[in-house]
Amino acid sequence: MITLCPRPFPVRIALASALLAAGCAISPGSQAPPAPAGFSADTFTREGLVSGATATEVGCRALPDALWVETSGRRECLRYAAGGAAGPSPVALLHLPGDPPGIGYRVAGGRVQVDRVSEFYEQDAGSRRLAARILAGTMQNMPVFLIARPGMHGSSGNHAQDRHTLDEVELVDGAVGMLKRRYGFRDAVLSGFSSGGLLVANLLARRSDIRCAVIASAPLDLAQFHSRPDGIVADDFALRMPDLADPMRSVATIRSNAEIFVIGDRRDRSVPHAAWIGWSAAARRKGLRVHDAQTNGLDRAELGPVRTYHITSGRSLEAAYGCATGWPPERLRQALLGGERILRPAGQRLDGAAIRAAFTGRQLSGVDWNRWGMRATLSTFWSTDGKQYQFHSAHLDRRLVTQQWWIDSDTLCTSDDGCNAVLFDGQALHLVGDEPRRFQMSFTADAPGH
Template sequence: MTDGRVRRRALRLLPMLPLLAIGAGCAGAPGGTQPPPGFTADTFGLAGLLSGARATEAGCRALPDGLWVGTADGRRSECIRYHAAGLDGPPPRPATALVWIPGDPTGATYRMAGGRPRLESASMLYELTAELRWSGAEMLSAVMGGLPVVLLARPGMHGSSGDQAQDRHSHDEVELLDAALTELRRRHPWIRDFAAVGFSSGGTVLANLLTRRADIRCAVLASAPLDLGEYYRTAGGGGGGGVAALDSLAMRDDLADPMRALAGGRKLPADATVFVMGDHHDRRVPAAAWEHWAEAARRAGLQVLIAEIPGHDRPDLGGPVETRHHTSGRALEVGYACASGMAPADVQRALVTGEPLLLPRGRRLDGAEIRDAFAGQTLHGTAWQPRALVLTVWMPDGRLYQASPRRPGRRIAELRWWVEGDRLCTSRHGCGEVRADGALLHVVAGDPPRLAATYLAVAGPRPAADTAPRP
């Protein structure tokens, strides 16, 4: 049994209270930047993301999270990484697995050089580790009541081999992830079908997969450029719109445009439900770039439901202010609702009314339990709006620091926290109740109440109360 599997099984055995902290030097430490055997670079890190990576078949097959797959013509093979929870053993009957396909790296900027796209820069906050991705999958699965969850990495990202900039929006990217899903089902044959969620450029991939696969039960396309002609004309594919962007588009003959895929004559999954969602004020992906595809998909016979939802921003997590682009938290809620069998019309109604689809679980804590659970602790957590994996340090004097999970010495936010009655308050989310759910703590805020953040209790040494990440 691998160390990762031992760790994931141990999570289910942790006591609810008291919570034990993650030491500042544990899974999020900046070490582990060396690539695994058989890889030329580690694309979990920024340097490997920018350079791209090659991998050998033997090196990939030695990894518990590696899928060695190739393009249909046999011209190319890559190692696609995935990080999952709920796949350790088969359930009593075939099940739907939720698959997450991420967008481009945080803070990514692109340019054309020599007729080929290049990744010019990205935020250090992109950087994670395999262990952190396992933790993220564990948190999502636990929040979703044990639903199987797969975080599927795109080529050149999150440990996968490939070149992110050149593979982005390409036919190779679609073929490699198509093959990865097939290999995933071969490895876990009890997976009946998928509820797939694609955010931003991950949604571009997913829209193309709909024309290739019959096992996608539902697809959630959030803030996604689905009409690449419209996207490159108005948003420039990450480098500014206009004539220059259209010239760059014309220079590429390998773009996998979902609009063209719809017109390609492939048989579409008749039973699939497709949710297309985004913010009309999105400054990264214009609404027309997903509305045009949604209309064409309906004409082609797909069941497509469209919803405008508010996009969110976290400037401290990289990128400009007020993009209104980040809708990943809401998209995962929709994926969960669909995988759980909720009627599409009811999901659509909840999107229109703003009703939460992922309800908090667990026992509500009183004020004393809240103080015991947080004061002096260092915890990994998921912020939901927008979704981001963060490392949090809860100082007994009321200071609250958020840090990069891979670089715990790098502060990305300095906040305050306190307890009012039986509610936890922070200067970011206001005040809300706290629910203990196994190894998880949920912070619930808003009206109607919804998940604001989820924290994972992991056994480890308690850090000194006066320590905190330094810039």
């Protein structure tokens, strides 16, 4: 829960300065915090993502959301964010993200390096925890873990060099085992988007406790993924092939009873359909329970006007939740094909007066399901003069969106998203669209009126 701080006057300057002037505590702004003790860099930042980071065991164990993972060849500190019920549980949902938004790679001296990455990559541990809490809340408090891959989101390692490698698979596998022991869940439901889906496919060959696996828009055939238009495989990929964790190689060793969903948009320009369809066919030949489903891929508008149809992480999480809660596989597949909502908003519907009390003059942190999905959170300010400001959660001086807001009868309206009902589920405020209800925005909050 966050304490909502009222604001008696309109915001005319950056949110950070305005809230400080009003006496409200806020999270850090654009000044990047120092790396945690024992870490050479903070991979929550773009600079840390580029450089990579080392960590000491002492520094790692001092963090409440970190796992010191030891494999046959590596020792790294992997971060995670947890949400949902505490204590032992029969099942938990674990999500593995894709590569950072707007990233590009280059090869120099035979080593892969990050060439560029969008500022929208940057988060912090607090915003990751917020995303996990909100996601778990929409899933009836099911335990949810957002696992940070090596070299990303606060973890040690080097993202560019660890990406798609056997080392990355072994480290993430070790992290899953440690989370299971730390939190006491019995079975895992895995969701993986893009390169995170490649990890899920490889984990199927290593673990027997996976109840469901959802693989979304993932490069499951690395030779196909790295092929040029003329069919020739790039030289740098050929040189690195022995170290890469190609799911087309590991599929032959999978012995799993998991329900496996492979989803994506056939129009995908980032990971072509051909880069995952062969894996599905190979898995079926092995007798695995694989369900393919076409789903519409989205784009991040802030990264430019070019459509990629790539982002399916939201649908991956929904499908994982549906499988974890017992949806019959074919029923779930049909829901994915038909665009049916699987995560359905619930809670007490607020009237106009309660909506006004919950939002007016308040800073609320949450997620915008339409623009950013669960990859990142944002901080909003709902001014008394009818403006809603959205700011980068890790950099409160970076304004992302400004729009008008008002109340029409028992709905909250914004100039970009129209009018929506507001539900309060005891933990979060949800702006939801018309029937069938769908999430628009969700915010952590105290009970309306407090």
